[in-house]
Amino acid sequence: MLAGSALVLAAALAVANGHVRDTLPGQTVTAAYCDISNGTSEDAVLVAVGTPVASSVELHETRNEAGMVRMRRLDRIVVPAGSTVRLRPGGMHLMLFDADTAGIHEAAFVFEFGGGQTTRGAFEIRPP
Numbered sequence: 371m372l373a374g375s376a377l378v379l380a381a382a383l384a385v386a387n388g389h390v391r392d393t394l395p396g397q398t399v400t401a402a403y404c405d406i407s408n409g410t411s412e413d414a415v416l417v418a419v420g421t422p423v424a425s426s427v428e429l430h431e432t433r434n435e436a437g438m439v440r441m442r443r444l445d446r447i448v449v450p451a452g453s454t455v456r457l458r459p460g461g462m463h464l465m466l467f468d469a470d471t472a473g474i475h476e477a478a479f480v481f482e483f484g485g486g487q488t489t490r491g492a493f494e495i496r497p498p
C-alpha cells in the first residue's frame with residue numbers, strides 16, 4: 371500500500387517550496403521561486419505560470435555576462451524526466467508584474483506545461 375502511494379506521487383509534476391518575495395513599498399514587480407519536480411518518464415516543458423496576485427508572470431533567467439548581471443525572458447523551462455529544477459535568486463525565477471501581495475501570506479500559483487498538463491502550488495509570501 372505504501373509503495374503504491376509512493377509510485378503515484380513520483381509519477382507526477384509537482385511544485386514545492388514556493389515563495390514570493392513580498393513587494394517593496396511603491397513597487398509592483400517582484401520575483402518568485404520554487405522547485406519543480408518531474409516524476410514522469412518524459413521531459414516536461416513549463417510554458418506558462420499564473421497567479422491571482424499578479425497580472426502577468428514571466429519565466430526569467432539571471433545571467434552574469436562579462437561581469438554584468440542581466441535578466442532575460444525564457445519561452446519555456448524544461449524539467450527533464452525524473453529530475454527537479456530549482457528556481458533560485460541568481461538563476462531561473464518567476465517574474466511577477468503588477469503584483470499585489472499586500473496583507474496576504476500565501477498565494478495560489480498554476481503551472482501550465484506543454485501538452486496541457488497543469489499543476490498547482492501554494493506560495494508563501496516572504497519579506498523582501
Ligand SMILES: [Cu+2]
Pocket residue numbers: 401430431441463464465
Ligand atoms: Cu526576472
